[in-house]
Amino acid sequence: MQASSSTTQGGELLDVLIVGAGLSGIGAAWYLQQRCPNKRYAILEAREAIGGTWDLFRYPGVRSDSDMYTLGYAFQPWTAGKAIADGPSIRNYIRDTARDNGIDRHIRFKHKVTAASWSSQDACWTVQALHDGAAVTIRTRFLYMCSGYYSYEEAYRPDFEDEDRYQGRIVQPQFWPQDLDYGGKRVVVVGSGATAVTLVPAMADKAAHVTMLQRSPTYVVTRPSEYGFARRFRSWLPEKTAYWATRWRVIVESMLLYRVARSKPELAKQKIVAMARHQLGKDFDVATHFTPDYKPWDQRVCVVPDGDMFKAIRKGRASVVTDHIARFTEIGILLKSGKELAADVVVLATGLKIKVLGGVAVTVDGKPFHASESMSYKGMMLSELPNCVMTFGYTNASWTLKADLTAAYVCRLLRYMDRKGIAIAVPRREAGVEPEPFLNFTSGYVQRAKGELPQQGSRRPWQVYQNYLQDMITIRYGRLADGVMHFGAKGVMP
Template identity: 45%
Template sequence: MNGPADLDVVIVGAGISGIAAAAELQRKCPGKSFAVLEMRESLGGTWDLFTYPGIRSDSDMFTLGYGFKPWTEREAIASGGAIKNYLQETADQFGITEKIRFGTRLVSASWSSADDTWTLGLRNADGDTQLRCRFLHLATGYYSYRGGFNPELPGEDSFEGRVVHPQEWPEDLDYRDRKVAVIGSGATAITLVPSLAGETAKVTMVQRSPTYVAIAPAVDPEAERLREEMGPEEAFSRIRLRNLHAQQEIYHYARQHPQEFKKAIFDAIDEVVGVEVRKAHFTPTYEPWDQRVCLVPGADLFQAIRNGSADVVTGHIDRLTPTGVAMRDGTHVDADIIVKATGLDLVMGGEATFDVDGEVVDFGRCWTYKGLALSGVPNLTYAFGFVNSSWTLRIEAVDDFLCRVLAHMDEVGAHRVTPTLAPGDDAMPRLPYTAGVTSGYMQRAAQRMPAQGDHEPWLNPQNYAETMRLLESVDDDVLRYV
C-alpha cells in the first residue's frame, strides 16, 4: 500500500466494535499505523450513550465479550456500567485508549483512485480538519446517535407530565413514587419496566403487540461450576464455545420447531404469572426469531408483574391525554411520566457522506460483500454483527478478515482492493440485508441498507458456521486487488 496517507487504517467508532477492531490490529497487524475516531468524549458506544435504569446486555457476556479478553465477572447478563468498564479495561490493556481521538466526528469520506487514499472530513471542537488514510473501517454501529425513533403521538402536546426517550434519558428525571407508562415492547421496555418497578408508584408497559420473551438465569450455574473448578479465565473459553453453539442451536430449533420452542418459553412464563396473563400479553402472532427474542434474567419482568409493582396493557393507543395514555378500547393508563421506548433510527456509516472519485456512495444501492464490505467501494470494511445471536461473534470474524486482507495486500503489492460485481450480478434479486428479520427498525431502514444477492459472496449469513466458511478466503474472483 502507498500514497500520501497520514495513517494506514482509520477506525470510526470506539464502541464494542471499534475497540475490537483496534485490538485485532494491535495483535495481528502490529506494523500498521491507525487511529480511532470517536465523536463522543468517552469510549463505549452504546454502553456510554444509554444510561436509562436497568440498561444491560441482551446476550450473555461470554459471547458478547471478546474472545481475547475473558469476561470474569459473575453475571452472565451484565449491566451497562459493567460492560463499559470492561471495554475501558480492554482499551487500556491493549494500548488502544491513546489511539482514540475523542470528540471527533467523521463528516465525509472521499476516495481517490489517483492516490489510493481516503480523505476524511472531520469535525471537532476546534473546527473542521482532514485526515488521509489508506483503509477505512466503519465501526459506527447501526443506529443514529442524534436520537431514537420518536414518532409524535396524538395528543402528546396535551400531556401534563414529562415525556422522555430512553436514548436521551434525563439525569434529573425523578420517577420515585410516580406513575410511569413505558410505551414499547422491545428489549429496552422489557429492561426498563422491572428496573423502575421497585421505585415508582406503578409502572405500566403499554404495547401494541406482544414480543417473545425468554426467561434466562441471571447467573449461569454451569459457568459457576467451571469457574470453581478451573478459575474464571480458564473456564471462559469453554463457556464461550458452549454458548456460541447453544445460541445457534436454539435459533435453528426455534425456526424449525416453532411450536415446541413456544411451548418451552410459554411454560416458563406461565409458572410465574399464569396462563391468562401470558396469553393476553406475551403470546406474539409472528413466529419466533422473525424478531429478536428478548431475554429476561431471573424472570425480573414477570416477578414485577406478579407482585403488582408493574402491569401490561396491550392494544392500540388512541391518544395521550393530560393525565396518561388513552387506548382505543377505552382503557386509560394513568401516568405522571411517559417513556417512549419506541426504538432506534437505523443508519449506516455514522451518518457521514461517502464518495468514490466524486461519485456519491448510496449504501441503499450497494450490494453487501459477505456482510462486511460494499460493491464498488475500495478499501472499506464495516462492522455489523449477528442479529440472532451475540453481536461480537461476527465482529471478531470481520476483524480477522480485515487483518488478512491487509496482509494479502502487502504480499501482492496491492494498493487497493474492491468488491466487484461480475457481469450480470447487478440483475440479482435485491434481498433484505438481514433476510427473515421483521423488526420495525430494520423494516424502516430497508432502503438505507445494502442488499444481499442470491449467491455468494453477496450474502450476509446469520449463521456462525456459514459465516466462518464464507470469510475463509480473502482472495477470490470478486475482490479485485490492484
C-alpha cells in the first residue's frame, strides 16, 4: 500500500479517513493495511503526538484500570510484566505499534477536524480541518471516527463558592501543570473515580498528606499488577500463544465476574466491601467510605493495583473523607458537616466531559446531523449517517476489545461494498424499535451527557451489548445485508 501524501490538497480523495491517532486509530490503521491493502487512507490527529488519552494525561501515577492483555491489541502481544500498566508504557506501546507497522507515515499531525459534510450525489465526505490555523479540505469515501468519547479541551469543572478566596493552587488532572511541586504539601483530591484512586497513592509518596474527598463511595477492588498465570504461560508457551492464552483467560474471567455482579448484586457488593475491609482493617469505617448505595457496575468499578491506595491509607499517608463541599476558604475547603480541610493543593478529579463524534459539525446532504437524534447500530454506526463508523469501547471491559471488533467490521464492510459495486452504506432506523439510553450507567459524566449521546434500541441490531462474546458473534459473523443496513450506488441515498 502506498503511503498517502503528507501535503493535503483540496482535490485529494481518500478511501478511508481516520480521525484520531490514539489507541483506536492506530489499531484501525493496522486492520486496514492488513485486510484492505488497496485502500488509500490517512489519519488526522489534532495534537502533535501519537497516543491519544495516553499522551494527553500526564498526572502522577497515570495508568489504565484495564489489564494490558485485553487493552492491548489482538495483533500486538503485550510482553511487559505488568498487567496494569502505567501511562508512559501504554503510550510507548501505541507508538511502537505505529512505527513498526509504518502507520506513522500516514499520520498528519496538528490537523483538527472541525466539520464533515456528506454528499450522496458524490458518495463521499468533505472534511474540513485546521492545520496551524489554515483551513484544509480532504475528501474521503469512508469516515472512521477514532476520536474517543470525551473532550480534550475541557474537563467537567464544577464551580464552588468562594474559590477566589482560596490561597492555594487548584489543578485538574487532564491539564496537569508540569511545574507543580506538591512535595511536603497537604493535598485534597476531590472525586472518587478511577483518576482519584490513582492520584491518591501516587501523590502520597511525596505529599505531607493526601485526602480523597468524595460525595459518595465508589466500589474499589484490588488486583495484582502482574498476573502469576501470565508469567507461567510465558514460561510454558511461545510468546504469541502465551499472550492469547492469557488474553482469553482474562476475557472469560471478567465476563463471568460481571455476570455474577449483575445477577447477584448484593452478593457481589458484600464481597467487594469485605475485600476493602480486609485491606483496611476492622477499625476503618468501611461502611461510610467504601460502601456505595448503588449496585456494582451501575458505575464503573475502580481498580487499585496491588492495593496501593489501601496501603497509603493504612500507613497514614492518605485518608478518605465522605462529605459535601460547602465552600472554599483561604486555607482549604469547608464541608457541609462544618469540618474544614486544610490544603495547599486541591485536585479536582471531577470527571470528563463527553463529546460525541469528536465535536465535529456533521451535515448529511446539506442537513445538520445530530447524534442525539440517532440510534446506534451494533454500537458502531449511527442511523441515517452514511459511510461512517465510530469506535466506542466497553464500560465493563477494555476499550480495545470493542475497537478491534469494530476495525475488523469496517474492513469486512469495505470488502463487501467493493465486491458488490456499492458506494453507500447506511443503517436506517426501523419502525417499532423503542429507544433506550446508549449507556445504562448512573455515573455523573454519562448522566450529564444524556442530551448528546445517541440512543440504542430495544432489539437487535440496535442494542449496545456490554459483552465481548456476544459482540464478536454479531459483528464478526452477522450478515452485512441484514435488512437494516441499506446499500446503494453513487447519486442517491439508499
